[in-house]
Amino acid sequence: MNPLTNVKNLNKINQRELELGVIGKKSWHDEYKDSAWIFIGGLPYDLTEGDVICVFSQYGELVNINMVRDKQTGKTKGFAFLCYEDQRSTVLAVDNLNGFKLCGRTLRVDHVQEYKLPKELQEADEVTKRVRAEGIAPKTPSPEPSSEEEEEDFVVHVKKIKKGIVVFFF
Template identity: 65%
Template sequence: MNALTKVKLINELNEREAALGVREAVSWHAEYKDSAWVFVGGLPYELTEGDIICVFSQYGEIVNINLVRDKKTGKSKGFCFVCYEDQRSTILAVDNFNGIKIKGRTIRVDHVANYRPPKDNDDIDNVTKALRERGCGAKTPPPTSSDSSEDEVPVQRHKGLEACSLFSPPCYC
């Protein structure tokens, strides 16, 4: 199945759940509740980690990113893995960024169930080593006492964001 077909299927699933009013606890996203990682594919090759963080931090604090690069040339392979501080941010990222265009390329954003970090090499810093040991963002904070299941609202796409210069044409999600 090609990447654009996967983008379309994820968007159709989200639309169906929104139309049916499916609760967050039984949504297809709940299968990934233990992972704060998302896969981002179809990226323009010239984007850097900073560019990706700039776009994806709209829905939460990013604590780790792995932009996969060619070992010989160091050039981006056009996909990366992003880890959010809070797992709930992954749902927003998947629902809102999947299928958008960045610099003329349609990107695919999906959950990652079991992210495996790349093998350690000598040039990684202590912060990265610590994140790999303890993991990042896998624990979602418990709901506050004012939250109740009766007040649960299905996840909806957010509208009215500022236009981003990386989107072509300008995206207002």
């Protein structure tokens, strides 16, 4: 089937669900509730991973992207696979960016049931695998109760100097 026909059909399904108020387990999205991966087709060939991240990060935190490239030339093939931290972000991305025009090309965005890393990435060293699995985003530390001594270490001492300049001492 023509990719543009797929885009139109998916948008019709989404519109129909919206009109009927279909949510949760009755939605077609529920079939993909165990996968945080999406497929993006129709990408302009001159886009980089960073460009794709800029567009798709508005719907959630991204943890992985695989922009498929020609092995000999290194140029993109016009499609990518992207993984969100939260699966619910995939629903937002599919609903809002499927059929979106980007640099004159119509994007096809759809869920991926089971994504498998390419062979060369499966055979990568442990550090590369860990970075691909965990992403490169900084981890937010969990809130832990701290002792008074630790709190005192982080107290900022302020000293006022002439003419209203404030200097911070740590």
